[in-house]
Amino acid sequence: MHIAKPLWPTGHRVRLLTACTTALLAIGVTAASPAAADDSVSYSFESPSQKLPFMAINGTGRVLVGPAPGGKGGHAARVNIPNDGRSFKSELVIKGLDAGRHRFSFANYLPGDWQPRDFDTIVTQWFSTQDDTSRIKPVMALSVHGGDWRLKVHWMSSGEIQEKIIPLGSARPGHWNRWTFDITWSSPSTPGSITVTRDGVNVGSHQGANNYHRGQPPHFRIGAYRPGWRPEKGPRHRTGSSEAVLYIDDIAITSTAAGSAPAPRPTATGGAASPSRAPAASPGPTATGSPSASPSTKAGTPSSSRAPAAVAPAPPAATFRATASGESSLPSTGSTGMVSVGIASAVALAGGVFFLLQRRNATRSARGAHRR
Incomplete structure (x- = not known):
């Protein structure tokens, strides 16, 4: 068969x-x-199931998700730092970025009752973890100081940290600011670049060294950080200050090709039509001490800031919900x-x-x- x-x-x-x-x-x-x-990531805070990046919180601050204020619609993250003598930082941390070129875009909102203070409230920073444990300043930090926005850029030269302060115009409480940072990180042999736009208008730039060229590539932090509120610095900056509350939304980090320059944007010229004052000339770099030295905050004089005539009230904190925190490297x-x-x-x-x-x-x- x-x-x-x-x-x-x-x-x-x-x-x-x-x-x-x-x-x-x-x-x-x-x-x-x-x-x-591709180390690109985005967070819109609209999906209850979306995990937030890792949270870096010192003290009893919170990062919660709830209705966006200011008539924006949708949801946003509410960040707060209580004035309790020990809280000073509430941030979302996104790591895993390379040392190439990226576009960082996000929106933030200072409530209409924001109180101008003569110290920095850092709302975004790019921080490079170093090989040692010495305290070191972020390579870049966007902050509101008094009634103005400003950017600090740091780099190393002859063993000293150099600093450049770039004014970015008036803060506008009760207004959603839409920021874009096009950053090419420098290397020991190649200069870097920074271009900053706010509400679609070019408000500042920097050419040259923009990091320490050691340790890990800079990672991204967004939220609220008041260095002057660190407990070891004492109560000097806390007197008469209420808790720090602000909102963030529409975070997007995009890795961009080395040869693709961002589209040109109009430059702020001042006046009623501009979203902020024309940026003043940036001061030259100044040495701020050795890497092992503790960073100091130089008090300045707050400039006047006037909120818009009609400011939509911020939603109460009780309407915000906690969201699970996940690793920032998730796709x-x-x-x-x-x-x-x-x-x-x-x-x-x-x-x-x-x-x-x-x-x-x-x-x-x-x-x-x-x-x-």
Whole structure:
């Protein structure tokens, strides 16, 4: 009796199917890998299931999600630092960025009752973790000081930290500010660049060194940080100050190609049509001490700041909800979707291969039986 043989031996068929499945899964994951490997991420705070980045909180401050104030609509993150003698920082931390070129965009909002103070409230900073444990200043920090926005840039020269202060115009409590920072980090042999826009208008720039060229690449922190409120500095800056409350939204970090310059934007010229005053000339760099020295805050004189005539009240803190904190290296929703689609497609194709093998084997068997 002639017995029809399978097209391939059973063990060979299983090995072939396994190889096909593995290859197809690899193809699916590889198709999604550019989005996952690209250190780009975004947070809109609209989805209750979206995990926030890692939270860096010193004291009893909070980062909560709730209705966005100022007539913006949707949701935003509410950040606060209580004036309790020990709280001084409430930030979201996004790490895992390389030392290349990125565009950082985000929106922030100072409530209409924001109190101008003669010290820095840092709302965004780029911080480079160093190889040692010495306290060191962030390589870049956006802060509101008095009634004005300003950017501090730090770098190392001859063992000393150099500092440049770039004024970015008047703070406008009760107004959503939309910021974009196009940053190319410098290297020991290549100068870097910084271009800052606010509400679509170019308000500041810097060319040259912009980090310490050691340790890890700078990572991104956004929220609220008052260095003068650190407990070891005493109560000097806390007297008469209420808690710091502000809102953040629409965070997007995009890795950009080295040769793709950002689109040119109009330069602020002052006047009613401008979102802020024209930036004054930036002072030259000044040495601020050795890396091991504790950073000091030089008190300045707050400039006048006037809120818009009509300011929408901020929603009460009770309406905000806590959101789970996750690692900042998680891929964005888009890359996760690509991975899911790639895996689903691979499984479907593997199933199709298995079905065709089984059908061909059955046909071969039927032909053998017919010949008998």
